Amino acid sequence: MAKILRVNMTDRTATYEDVPDKYKLLGGRGLTSTIVYDEVDPACHPLGPNNKLVFAPGLLTGTAAPTSARVSAGAKSPLTGGIKESNAGTEWPQLVARLGLKAIIVEGYPKDDGWWGLHVTKDGTKFFPAGEYVGQSLYSIFPGLFERFGKKAAIATIGIAGEHRMSMAGICYNDNSGRPSRYSGRGGLGAVMGSKHLKFIVVDGEGGPGVPVVNKELFDQGRKKLIEALNTHAITKPKGALNSYGTAVLVNILNEAGGYPTRNFREGRFEGAATTSGEAIFEGNKQRLGKELYNHACSPGCIIQCSNTWHRPDGSEHVSCVEYESTWALGANCGIPNLDDVAELIWHCNDLGIDTIETGGTIAVAMDAGLLPFGDAKGAIRLVQEEIGQATPLGRILGNGATFTGKAFGWPRVPSCKGQNMPAYEPRAVKGIGITYATSPMGADHTSGYTICPEILGVTGKIDQFAMDKADLSRAFQYTTAYMTDTTGHCLFIAFAILDIASGFEGVIDEVNGVLGTDFKVADAANLGKEIMDRELAFNRAAGFTKADDRVPEFMKYEKLPPHNVTWDVPDETLDAVFWA
């Protein structure tokens, strides 16, 4: 029978608890957000003794469902001050699930300066002193960790930034090749883990009971429908858009749409887009390797396989993965048009355990405020490596994110919502995603309601990017996402296929019903998501969030964005209609 593992860092105990009935149908974000809602005081300090950090594999994670190796990490966020679920694709939650664990809850507070790791296997749990790993580069310690714990282990950890409780610190997991490169990046959950002096959770799934499937036939039927949809859709099929060019296939598309935020959201089109795009990655690798290189899976069982690797001129590996958000944040948003520079910045982010989106957004704000010129790649690398990496005073400013950095420099041009920097879509040019940024309980987060599907990509049919009446659209995307991907454990990138191909959507519902023995219908998806989001919204309201927090930054209302020369003109009433009606 599945268990919840409760880890207390005050007295360093780890105990297995039965799963309460009310949690049995939940997984991933649905479970982390419910546990945070149930157990964490919304008024607590995010880095104090009363916050808790919850990990949960998706409902389908650990099964044979394709592209389902997602973990949700949840807590009260030190970046936003609200509830946070931060999601990553990695083998780690597959092993957690195979050990029969629905969730791991980390609570309590260290009594002294010691740092600890937790090793979880089929035989139980063991704490180990982790002081020797503290202050170290993640790339330098990962090989030794796999030597120590075995190649089959999977690692969740924090880097130097999390140790210093910086709000841009993520939780890092290994990818399929043992790189420290898969991230629950957003919202500073690495700082929460750091506040508890928990450096690692190392998991070995070997010999675990696995994830029970109540109706295997139904599950298999669903799985096949989903695989068929993924293998058919132009975005997700083998050698399709994502497999060829990675998520960075979006660079040229958004740039063309005038919605590619450039130089701290001063413009919507970047002259260096072509040289930092997915196509440029593909062509650059081809030139440097002498052959075409298609992308790989970030985690076992993914059939989309969108994770890329960038190589140096001599053909050696530079970094994996150059995501759309990363090439944008550390490229266009900082005015840096060169993939080698972008790759170097990503490498340092991975090495220190920080979110690439927040890092790029922060450097961009610092550039805008005059700390260094836009386009100064060497300067940007120095800020990350030397300032954040050594937790200097400037590093502590930057390491706490874009909003914090803006305040440090008295700079009002900070493109954030609820304290979290916006990702790579300009809300003035793409109104629906702006509505999602403003209203999501997670802060500015494209993944929480990816209206880019219809607004830019034409998935589910094309909607005018400048149309403003998108409260219903954003809400529908937010509800559906909360369940269909974030709770099931499927990657968000199944969305293209399941939104365009009805049998794919049905397939996911079949998978869920197969695993749980439930009888959910396609029509239930949004409501299942609503139930989860209602808890998140209630948490945030108890933490003090109001309609005034469901807004984009003021400067977007009075600064026109080239090339379309548009301001943020969506009425506040539209924003309020999303979750305050």
Added chain:
Amino acid sequence: MAKILRVNMTDRTATYEDVPDKYKLLGGRGLTSTIVYDEVDPACHPLGPNNKLVFAPGLLTGTAAPTSARVSAGAKSPLTGGIKESNAGTEWPQLVARLGLKAIIVEGYPKDDGWWGLHVTKDGTKFFPAGEYVGQSLYSIFPGLFERFGKKAAIATIGIAGEHRMSMAGICYNDNSGRPSRYSGRGGLGAVMGSKHLKFIVVDGEGGPGVPVVNKELFDQGRKKLIEALNTHAITKPKGALNSYGTAVLVNILNEAGGYPTRNFREGRFEGAATTSGEAIFEGNKQRLGKELYNHACSPGCIIQCSNTWHRPDGSEHVSCVEYESTWALGANCGIPNLDDVAELIWHCNDLGIDTIETGGTIAVAMDAGLLPFGDAKGAIRLVQEEIGQATPLGRILGNGATFTGKAFGWPRVPSCKGQNMPAYEPRAVKGIGITYATSPMGADHTSGYTICPEILGVTGKIDQFAMDKADLSRAFQYTTAYMTDTTGHCLFIAFAILDIASGFEGVIDEVNGVLGTDFKVADAANLGKEIMDRELAFNRAAGFTKADDRVPEFMKYEKLPPHNVTWDVPDETLDAVFWA
């Protein structure tokens, strides 16, 4: 006829406007808060183009009413994110009032890097380039300013911290001896002035029309009643507590009560209280000067005269004034038991244009977080002088206040409400003042509802300091203060006398009726204050404040405060009963 002066920093214009009827009975805080409520979007960025900075002399300021030289400065605060009124005693508003000005509204936003001063005389306004004064020590430039503008001029300015838009930057005015030592210190209004590149407002009242008094007889009658009360009460009479020992007379009293916050609110009693108290200032000066030195007035017409001067061992002047809040913030709260060190820190705060309370609170948080040891006076001086003074990255952290510094260091022990550090009364040991801290729209602010009067001093009769049912008490003090002192322009320190001596209270109402030609009664005072606070509360609610913001920091709920070993145990319902009922 009185005017409002509107200063626009976009195009550098200054225009005189008629006073709308609805403002005619208002002054001081009543007027600044009403104008901010009427003209400033609560959602605006405090340092962006849409914030406004409003100055208003009190209703009685500029008349012969005793102890009435108060100015209110108001804006949306970069420290709290809410409405702010920050109040100082200085000749400056007397001259503003004598020029027939009810208020000065500073709005707009600079188009370039230039800095400006505004010279206001009976003949009108004149902008002058102020670049030569930027980046300079305030003590160094003040003598030259008086040479340039004449000894009868009065100056409102910002220091280096305000120029750098730091959230602990105050607005500095000269005292009676031309020192840069009178402050609208709290809430970062100096940063708002800095964001507009307005370095000075120099005022010369010579030849102005003065403040009209409708019923001179009634006014004189009220004035006499108030003078009589002030001259009688033990706290305010000549050679009484305030005149002898200054506000620092409170040190030993609060220390004895176990409510004197020590080492970042870790304890309620300081072993160095005696050596940093008002009595120690008096005795130290006596020893160093060879004679007793009673205190002086901070501004013309004050009969309480509580402003002190501390002298070096050789008898030369060190700094004026060592207020209770300053000797506490830079003394006990940092574990520094030495008046010479405290005086040096105050001098640097005055020199840079920063709030002594927020500065001490910030250094204490930094000490608590491990940046330097408690009691390290040399280190503390270095932080202020070199880091804040040179706007280094560490200086930008510290210069943005205690809450910001706590976040920079990932440190949850920050004793602030609404982002503003608590002043020198421990809420765990004195519950009523904690209720005021939590619920005041200004953030943690003792002056907004000084329940210390009954809780510690026995003014209006003694109430148990640990009793928790003080929602009504705090609300009554907050309403009454908003009108009787903050709007009339009387100093808060008349409170002791007018609360204990009924004719003193009547005297203030007589003064007001005399000036305005109104017929207010003593019983109207609270309601007049309520009308003002209702606007402030409405502004804050529109800015996103909720019940969750009317709280003391979480750590006070689980950390026991010695010597009484008390936690913050006032129910949330009591806090909500103040302004949410």
